[in-house]
Amino acid sequence: MANRNGKLSEEKVFKDPVHRYIHVRDKLIWDLIGTPEFQRLRRVRQLGTTYLTFHGAEHSRLNHSLGVYEIVRRMVDDVFKGRPEWNEEERLVSLCAALLHDLGHGPFSHSFEKVFHMDHEDFTRRIILEDTEVNRVLKTEGKDFPKKVAEVIAKTYSNKQVVSLISSQIDADRMDYLQRDAYYTGVSYGHFDMERILRVMRPREDQVVIKYSGMHAVEDYIMSRYQMYWQVYFHPVTRSAEVILTKILHRAKQLHEENYTFKQEPVHFYSLFNGEVILKDYLKMDESVILFYFQAWEEEEDPILSDLCSRFLHRNLFKYVEFNPSNEQMMKLLELKALFKKAGIDPEYYLVLDSSSDLPYDFYRPGEEEERLPIHLLMPNGEIRELSRQSEIVDAISGKRRTDHKLYFPLDLIEDLSVKRTAKKKIIELLNLHK
Template sequence: MKYSREKLSEEKVFKDPVHRYIHVRDRAIWDLISTKEFQRLRRVKQLGTTYLTFHGAEHSRLNHSLGVYEIVRRIVDDVFEGRSEWNQEERLLSLCAALLHDLGHGPFSHSFEKVFDLDHEEFTREIILGSTEVNAVLRRVAPDFPKKVSDVIAKTYKDKLVVSLISSQIDADRMDYLQRDAYFTGVSYGHFDMERIMRVMRPREDQVVIKQSGMHAVEDYIMSRYQMYWQVYFHPVSRSAEVILTKILHRAKHLYARGYTFKQEPVHFRSLFDGNVTVEDYLKLDEAVILYYFQVWEAEEDVILRDLCLRFMNRKLFKYVEFHPSNDQMNKLMELNRLFKKAGIDPEYYLVVDSSSDLPYDFYRPGEEEERLPIHLLKNNGEIRELSRESEIVDAISGKRRTDHKLYFPADLLRDESTKKNVKRQIRELLELS
C-alpha cells in the first residue's frame, strides 16, 4: 500500500483534557509524532512564563500541536468529506501541516526570538526541509511533500483553503489554544462552542466560511479570544517574568561579547551569541537547558546576571506601574533613569517599559501592509458577507487595536535604606509608591 494512504492496524488514541480523545489512524501521522523533533516539543511550554502567574499552565507545545491536528482531522473527515469544494487529496497535507505548525518554537519562544532575532516559523520550515527525522517521514509520502507542508505553514501554498485551516482568524490553531490555555490556567474566558462552529463550517475555494446560523457562536469565539489576551496572555505578572527572562539573556549575551569568563561555559548559547545558530544547534535547546543555565548562573561573579537569575528562578519579580508614553511620562522616565544610575541601579536592566497590543478582529483594508483574511458568513440565500457587516458586536471591535504599557522595576531594591536613602525616596515618590 502506498505510504500516503497507509493506516495503522489499530487506531491509536491520546487521552486529552480538551478534546477527550485525539485519534490517529494514518501511519504518516503516527511516525511524525514519534520523531525526535516533534518529541522535543514536550520540553517547550505552550505559554512561556505564564506558569509563574497561573500555576497550572505547565502544558507543552506538543499538547497544543496534537490538539490542532485533532481539530483539523475532525474538520476534514467529518465536516468536509464528500463536499465538492474540498479536494480529498489535500487531507494528509492538512493533517501534517496542523501537527507540525509549531515545530520550530524555541524555549520561552517569543522572548527568546526577540533577543536573538530569530523566527520560529523559519525554523519550522528549516526542520521540515532539512536533514531531520521529520523530513525523512514526509519524503516517504512523496519527494515534494516536505515542500508542500512547508508552503502551507508559510501561507504560500496554492490551495488557500488548506492554509486557512491552520492560519486565519478562525482556524484550528486558535480554536485549540484558547480552550487549552483556559483549561490549564483555570480561567473561564477561553471557552466557546467549538462544536457548533465546526458544524456550521463550509469549504469554499479560498477559505472556510460559516453558515449565518452560526454567527453567534463566532461572536462568542472572538470575545473569548479578546478576554484571553487581556486576562491571561498579557497578564502584567507574566510580563514581569518575561521582562526578567529577556534581561537575563541580554546580560549573558553582553557579557559573552565582552569576553567575560563564565563559571559555567554557556556551550548551548555560543552559536546564538555569535549569531550563526544552525538547525542542529537550535534543536538542542529546550526549557530544561535554559533553566539549567539560569540555575548555575545564580552563582556567577557578575552581580546583575546573578541577581536576575535568582529573581526568575525564585519568582522574585519586578513590580509595575501604569505607563502612558506621553511627553510628561517620557520626561519622568528620563528622570527615573538618572536617579536609578545615581542610586547605583542599572536602568538598562532594572527599569523597563513593556508594551502589549492586540487586534481582536479585523478585515482586509486595501493599501495596508498586512492582509487579514476576514471571517465570511454564508447567508441563507447563498450570498457571502464579511462578519462585521452582519454582527454589531464584531463591528464594534473591528480594527480597534488596544495597547497597554507598564513600567517594571525592582521595588525591593528601592526599599533598601542602607544606601542612597534620599535618591531612593525620590524614585519612590516619582513612581508614586507608598
C-alpha cells in the same frame, strides 16, 4: 503495521483533556509524532512564563500541536468529506501542517525570539525541509511533500483554503489554544462552542466560511479570544517574568561579547550569541537546558546576571506601575533612569518599559502592514458577507487595537536604598509608590 492505503491496521488514540480523544489513523502522522523533533516539544511550554502566574499552565507545545491536528482531522474527515468544494487529495498535507505548525518554537518562545532576532516559523520550515527525521518521514509520501507542508505553514501554498485551516482569524490553531490554555490556567474566559462552529463550517474556494446560523457561536469565540489576551496572555505578572527572562539572556549575551569568564560556560548559546544558528544546535535548546543555565548562573560573579537568575528561579519578580508614553511621561522616564544610575541600580536591566497590544478582529485593509483574512458568513440566500457587516458585536471591536504600557522595576532594591539618599525619595515620588 500499515495498510496499502497508508492507514494503520489499528487506530491509535491519545486521551486528551480538551478534545477527549485524539485519533490517529494514518501511518504518516503516527511516524511524525514519534520523531525526535516533534518529541522535543514536550520540553517547551505552550505558555512560556505564564506558569509563574497560573500554576497549572505547565502544558507543552506537543499538547497543543496534537490538539490542532485533531481539530483539522475533524474538519477534513467529518465536516468537509464528500463536499464538492473540498479536494480529498489535500487531506494529508492539511493534517501534517496542523501537526507540525509549531515545530520550530524555541524555549520560552517569544522572549527567546525577541533577544536573538529569530522567527520560530523560519525554524519550523527548516526542520521540515532540512536533514531531519521529520523531513525523512514526510518524504515517504513523496519527494516534494515536505515542500508542500512548509508552504502551508509559510502561507504560500497554492490552495488558500488549506492555509486557512491553520492560519486565519478562525482557525484550528486558535480554537485549540484558547480552550487548552483556559483549561490549564483554570480560567473561564477561553471557552466557546467549538462543536457548533465545526458543524457550521463550509469549505469554499480559497477559504472556509461559516453558515449564518452559527454567527453567535463565532461572536462568542471572538470575545473569548479578547478576554484570554487581556486576562491571561498579557497578564502583568507574566510580563514581569518575561522582562526578567529577556534581561537574563541580554546580560549573558553582553558578558559573552565582553569576554567575561563564566563559571558555567554558555556552550549551548554560542551559535545564538554569534548569530550563526545551526539547526542541530537549535534543536538541542529546550526549557530544561535554559533552566539549567539559570541555576548555574545564579552563582556567577557578575551581580546582575546572578540577581536576575535568582529572581526568575525564585519568583522574586519586578513590580510595575501603569505608564502612558506621552512626552511628559517619557521625560519622567529619563529622569528615573538618571536616578537609578545615581543610586547604583543599572536602569538597562532594572527599569523596563513593556508594551502589549492586540487587535481582536479585523478585515482586510489594503495597504496596511498585515493582511488579515476576514471571517465570512454564508447567508441563507447563498451570499457571502464579511462578519462585522452582519454582527454588531464584532463591528464594535473591528480594527480597534488595544495597547497597554507598564513600567517594571525591582521594588525591593529601591526600598533597600539608604533612607538618606535623596534619589530614593525622588524615585518613589516619580513612580507614585506613595499611593
